[in-house]
Amino acid sequence: MPESAVPLPAPKLGEPYLLTPGPLTTAYSTKETMLKDWGSWDAEFRTMTKSVCRQLVALAGDTSGEFICVPMQGSGSFSVEAMLGTLVPKDGKALVLANGAYGLRAAETMRYLGRAYTLIDKGDYMPPRGDEVAAALDADPAITHVVAVHCETSSGILNPVAEISEAVYKRNRKLLIDSMSAFGALPLDVNKIRYEAMVSSANKCIEGVPGFGFVIARRSVLEAAKGNSHSLSLDVHAQWAYMEKTGQWRYTPPTHVVAAFQEALRIHAEEGGVAGRGARYTKNRDVLVKGMRDLGFETLLKDRWLSPIIVTFFCPADPNFDFSTFYDLMKAKGFIIYPGKLTVVDSFRIGCIGRLDEHVMRNVIQAAKDALADMGVTSAAPPEAAIAERAKLAA
Incomplete structure (x- = not known):
C-alpha cells in the first residue's frame, strides 16, 4: 500500500x-455534531435512528431485508449481554470460544444469566479453530449456539470466524459473533460468513463516541426470541418491536451519541x-x-x-x-x-x-x-x- x-x-x-x-x-466534525440538542421523540431524531440502522445493515452486506439492526443503550458489554440473553433460549446451551478477556466475559455473562454453557479456553496466544469447534459440537448434542469473538483485543488476535462458522452450520447449530472491535474495518459479510447475529459498538472501528451498541440479527431469529430475555432493559426483541411500532427507543436514547455516529458513518463511507x-x-x-x-x-x-x-x-x-x-x-x-x-x-x-x-x-x-x-x-x-x-x- x-x-x-x-x-x-x-x-x-x-x-x-x-x-x-x-x-x-474521533474526527473533529464528529465531536462538533454533539453541540446540538435533540428531542428523543422528535421526527428528525427518529429519522436519524432509522438511517443509522439502515446503514449498519448495509455494512453487514444484507440487501434482502433478512437482517435488521437494533441499537441498544450502554456500553458494548451491555449489547453483548442483550444479544446472549435474548437469542440464546432459556433451555438452550452455548459453546463459548475464548482466547482472552472478552471471550471469558461472554462465558461469565452466560453464568450470570443462568443459561447452560460450556467453554473452550485457548489462553492468550492462540485462536479457537474450526476442527476444535466441530469436535465439541459432535461431543455435545445439547449445544444450540456457539459464541465467538471476532477480534480478541486483550491480545490482538484476529479469530478465524469463517472456519468457525462453517463448522457450526455443518452441524446445524447457530453462531453469535461479538465483533465489537472489528465491525466496520474487517469484513463480516452475511453473504460470505453465516451467523444469526453479531454485536458491535459506536465507539470502535466506525469511530463514533461511547454510548450505545447495536445488534444485527436475522429478522426470523429475532421474531422467534420474544420472551427469551432475562432483562427488561436489555431485551433486544422488545427494543426492536417498540422501534418498529413508534420509531423511538424504548428508554431515553443517547441522542448526541447517535448524532455523532451519523457523522462518523458519513466519514466512514467517504473513506471507502x-x-x-x-x-x-x-x-x-x-x-x-x-x-x-x-x-x-x-x-x-x-x-x-x-x-x-x-x-x-x-x-x-x-x-x-x-x-x-x-x-x-x-x-x-x-x-x-x-x-x-x-x-x-x-x-x-x-x-x-x-x-x-x-x-x-x-x-x-x-x-x-x-x-x-x-x-x-x-x-x-x-x-x-x-x-x-x-x-x-x-x-
Missing part, C-alpha cells in the same frame, strides 16, 4: 491520541467503507509493528494472527523499564496507550484504530524510542520466560 500523501488532521484542543481499542480518537477503513488500520499496524520491532520490542503474536485493530507487546526485561513511567512519558508526548490484559506475562497494547494514520504511528515509534532513553532502558527485549511461555502455549 502506498504511503499516504496527506496526513489526517491532528486532534484539536490539545487532545492526545488515544491508542486504545475504544474509546478512540469497510475496505478503506481496514486498509488504513492495516497500514497503521504494519508501520507500528516494524518500528517497534526495530526498537527491540517483541509482539505477543506471530504475524499470522496479528489483527489491524490492536497489537500487544511484551514489556522489556530491562530492570529500568517500568510500565507506569513508560505510560506517563508516552502521554506527555501526546499518546495514550493501554496496559496489557494477559494472565501470564507483563505486556502493553497499542491500538491501530481511530482517527490516526501511518504518520501518527511513526511519531508513536519515535516517542517510544525517546521514552526508553529517558528511562535508561538499553534493551527492549522481553524476558526469556515470556518467549518460552509463548512457544510452549503456541505449540
Whole structure:
C-alpha cells in the first residue's frame, strides 16, 4: 500500500491520541455534531435512528431485508449481554470460544444469566479453530449456539470466524459473533460468513463516541426470541418491536451519541467503507509493528494472527523499564496507550484504530524510542520466560 500523501488532521484542543481499542480518537466534525440538542421523540431524531440502522445493515452486506439492526443503550458489554440473553433460549446451551478477556466475559455473562454453557479456553496466544469447534459440537448434542469473538483485543488476535462458522452450520447449530472491535474495518459479510447475529459498538472501528451498541440479527431469529430475555432493559426483541411500532427507543436514547455516529458513518463511507477503513488500520499496524520491532520490542503474536485493530507487546526485561513511567512519558508526548490484559506475562497494547494514520504511528515509534532513553532502558527485549511461555502455549 502506498504511503499516504496527506496526513489526517491532528486532534484539536490539545487532545492526545488515544491508542486504545475504544474509546478512540474521533474526527473533529464528529465531536462538533454533539453541540446540538435533540428531542428523543422528535421526527428528525427518529429519522436519524432509522438511517443509522439502515446503514449498519448495509455494512453487514444484507440487501434482502433478512437482517435488521437494533441499537441498544450502554456500553458494548451491555449489547453483548442483550444479544446472549435474548437469542440464546432459556433451555438452550452455548459453546463459548475464548482466547482472552472478552471471550471469558461472554462465558461469565452466560453464568450470570443462568443459561447452560460450556467453554473452550485457548489462553492468550492462540485462536479457537474450526476442527476444535466441530469436535465439541459432535461431543455435545445439547449445544444450540456457539459464541465467538471476532477480534480478541486483550491480545490482538484476529479469530478465524469463517472456519468457525462453517463448522457450526455443518452441524446445524447457530453462531453469535461479538465483533465489537472489528465491525466496520474487517469484513463480516452475511453473504460470505453465516451467523444469526453479531454485536458491535459506536465507539470502535466506525469511530463514533461511547454510548450505545447495536445488534444485527436475522429478522426470523429475532421474531422467534420474544420472551427469551432475562432483562427488561436489555431485551433486544422488545427494543426492536417498540422501534418498529413508534420509531423511538424504548428508554431515553443517547441522542448526541447517535448524532455523532451519523457523522462518523458519513466519514466512514467517504473513506471507502469497510475496505478503506481496514486498509488504513492495516497500514497503521504494519508501520507500528516494524518500528517497534526495530526498537527491540517483541509482539505477543506471530504475524499470522496479528489483527489491524490492536497489537500487544511484551514489556522489556530491562530492570529500568517500568510500565507506569513508560505510560506517563508516552502521554506527555501526546499518546495514550493501554496496559496489557494477559494472565501470564507483563505486556502493553497499542491500538491501530481511530482517527490516526501511518504518520501518527511513526511519531508513536519515535516517542517510544525517546521514552526508553529517558528511562535508561538499553534493551527492549522481553524476558526469556515470556518467549518460552509463548512457544510452549503456541505449540
